[in-house]
Amino acid sequence: MAVAIKIRYFASLKESLGREGDTLEFEQALNVAEVWARVVPAQAMPENTLAAVNMEYVDMAHPVLDGDELAFFPPVTGG
């Protein structure tokens, strides 16, 4: 059964990748780190990259499910 997810990039990560996001369909179960390897195969994930699934922080081993919105971004610098 195919799983479709949406991936979003923010801030310096969005700039360095040159795009705001990706979509990905896959068959076998993937976690956050594995999604990165699929959508950004040419580049290792920058150190300190944060990940969120459906707007909640997750670690890199978190499984990604059908319909999820997965976001990657650098450390936050608001305030």
Next chain:
Amino acid sequence: MAVAIKIRYFASLKESLGREGDTLEFEQALNVAEVWARVVPAQAMPENTLAAVNMEYVDMAHPVLDGDELAFFPPVTGG
């Protein structure tokens, strides 16, 4: 040589003594506690009473000099 000082009372102390202050002249050297005993002989100094000489906090053994303004008051409760 006579020494003359001014004594001031504030807040609940002023109310319980029924006056804003006293003046005192004396010959031998007195400290803060001894001044109290002279001007309020009928009443022991309430626990927690604070004293200031010339608007700086002092302890009860602090000597009082000619022209000093000595103040007695309860714990402060501003803010």
Next chain:
Amino acid sequence: MIKIVPAEFDPFAEVQAYQAQQAALAGKYGATNLFIGTMRDFNAGDKVKGMTLEHYPGMTEKQLERVVTEAEQRWAMLDSLVIHRVGDVYPDDVLVLVAIWSVHRGDAFDASRFIMEELKSKVPFWKKEILVDDNSRWVAKNSDGYL
């Protein structure tokens, strides 16, 4: 209340207006603490002429709500108002306001500081600075506010 605003705002007017609307607060709060973060014209040794504040619509609000709820669980807060600016900002513009109303001062101080530290370390906002030579750079990391 939490607001993300794309235009300049006056933190004092916001607090006055908010407080005036909260009838339940009248006579009940003894302490109000306001923290206001303002854009400086310098950072890390360089002059800065402007900044863009990016956020993650949806997640930013969700994480801010979580931070305020956590503060409410830890301290006796009567009310709070948090406003954060996004978009293009300039020196002297207000970036963030955290206002807390409480009965006693310790709660207002503690909750304000907690919310600011959590906001700075966990809520998705990112600053890109524009230097006076028109070069721009992303701010890499917020400092710890206790140091």
Next chain:
Amino acid sequence: MIKIVPAEFDPFAEVQAYQAQQAALAGKYGATNLFIGTMRDFNAGDKVKGMTLEHYPGMTEKQLERVVTEAEQRWAMLDSLVIHRVGDVYPDDVLVLVAIWSVHRGDAFDASRFIMEELKSKVPFWKKEILVDDNSRWVAKNSDGYL
């Protein structure tokens, strides 16, 4: 700046006006903390309808100056404004404002809290509460703001 005022004041208007006059602050401060103490309509389990704030003219200012100077020696403050009300006050009246401007937030938070604790424990002000039954009583002691 330190002010002892015998009439109602608006802390927000005071801070806005003061800040607007300090040309040297523009662009230099990243953090402003305001602590505002307001009269509640209750204390120690009783309804309170008014209060008289007594002070020791001369010593009050002197001790407040000392507190602010000590804060300036301990933290990197750019500026400060402290206003304390005296005389007859009523619920919802502002009693005290402590505003600090600094480059970084830690200094503004720490200095505000320090000044409030010192003010509450060392600066000569005394509160006499008037209860709803017209009985009055002196407040015996301020609580520790860290508890």
